[in-house]
Amino acid sequence: MPELPEVEMVRRSLEPLLVGHKIVGADVLFEDYLRECSGNDVCSLVEQRFHQLVRHGKYLYLMVDERELETHLGMTGRLLVCGRGEERVKHTHVCLHLDSGQELRFIDPRRFGYLRIRRTGAAHERQSMLGIEPLRPDFTWQNVEKALRGRKAPLKSLLMDQKIVAGLGNIYADEALFRAQLNPCQPAGALSEEVYQRLCDAIESVIADALGAGGTTFSDYVDANGDGGEFYRSLDAYGREGQPCRHCDTPLVRMVLGGRSACYCSRCQPLV
Numbered sequence: 001m002p003e004l005p006e007v008e009m010v011r012r013s014l015e016p017l018l019v020g021h022k023i024v025g026a027d028v029l030f031e032d033y034l035r036e037c038s039g040n041d042v043c044s045l046v047e048q049r050f051h052q053l054v055r056h057g058k059y060l061y062l063m064v065d066e067r068e069l070e071t072h073l074g075m076t077g078r079l080l081v082c083g084r085g086e087e088r089v090k091h092t093h094v095c096l097h098l099d100s101g102q103e104l105r106f107i108d109p110r111r112f113g114y115l116r117i118r119r120t121g122a123a124h125e126r127q128s129m130l131g132i133e134p135l136r137p138d139f140t141w142q143n144v145e146k147a148l149r150g151r152k153a154p155l156k157s158l159l160m161d162q163k164i165v166a167g168l169g170n171i172y173a174d175e176a177l178f179r180a181q182l183n184p185c186q187p188a189g190a191l192s193e194e195v196y197q198r199l200c201d202a203i204e205s206v207i208a209d210a211l212g213a214g215g216t217t218f219s220d221y222v223d224a225n226g227d228g229g230e231f232y233r234s235l236d237a238y239g240r241e242g243q244p245c246r247h248c249d250t251p252l253v254r255m256v257l258g259g260r261s262a263c264y265c266s267r268c269q270p271l272v
């Protein structure tokens with residue numbers, strides 16, 4: 001599932017292909033992909049020009065003159081910019097024709113993602129509903145502590161709660177906890193300042209490294225040009241159940257926490 005680094009790579013790769021370009025036509029092939037809007041709303045975007053692409057957590061906003069296109073990639077979503085004549089792959093749900101002769105395609109085989117046409121200001125409202133976000137100036141260990149202090153839930157569950165930390169999912173929560181040497185089950189609310197600092201640093205370093213590697217591609221995630229990310233080579237914890245810990249060789253274990261799996265090293269990541 002695309003998390004902060006993958007959605008940010010999509011944003012960066014789309015930016016030069018969209019900003020300044022006008023929508024000159026639209027095809028809605030699968031209306032169920034639209035959320036709280038209709039095919040007519042999509043067609044009303046014709047003549048509008050993209051001027052900015054903004055990401056908050058895992059949400060991406062494509063700003064046009066008088067609307068904001070909110071999109072979420074769900075599990076398998078792709079936003080590709082293709083030549084108008086290129087064959088459309090299966091599960092292409094919406095195409096926006098651009099004045100560059102290319103088209104922006106919204107593709108999503110498993111359909112957990114969506115496109116929603118919203119009025120101006122929606123991105124700002126979304127941001128106010130999300131928690132602190134790695135790599136932004138207010139992502140400090142003090143604010144991480146403030147978000148977690150007093151909470152009894154396990155660290156892993158809270159790191160994946162978008163209202164607490166925006167942009168993390170299963171992959172980067174596992175990786176950050178491995179780097180911070182913290183147990184996924186650790187109650188989040190009563191840690192020392194030193195531990196909150198370690199956690200904050202681990203989250204920021206894992207997100208920065210993943211961005212540097214272009215994100216993590218297992219099968220679905222690609223950027224707007226169709227290129228995948230290489231960070232899967234650097235994963236220490238996620239998906240490595242039974243494989244030796246890169247620090248101590250102990251086989252990693254998997255547990256289920258709130259319906260989601262967590263992979264960790266029982267030796268390097270003890271409860272504190």
Ligand SMILES: [Zn+2]
Pocket residue numbers: 245246247248249250265266267268269
């Ligand atoms: Zn270990």
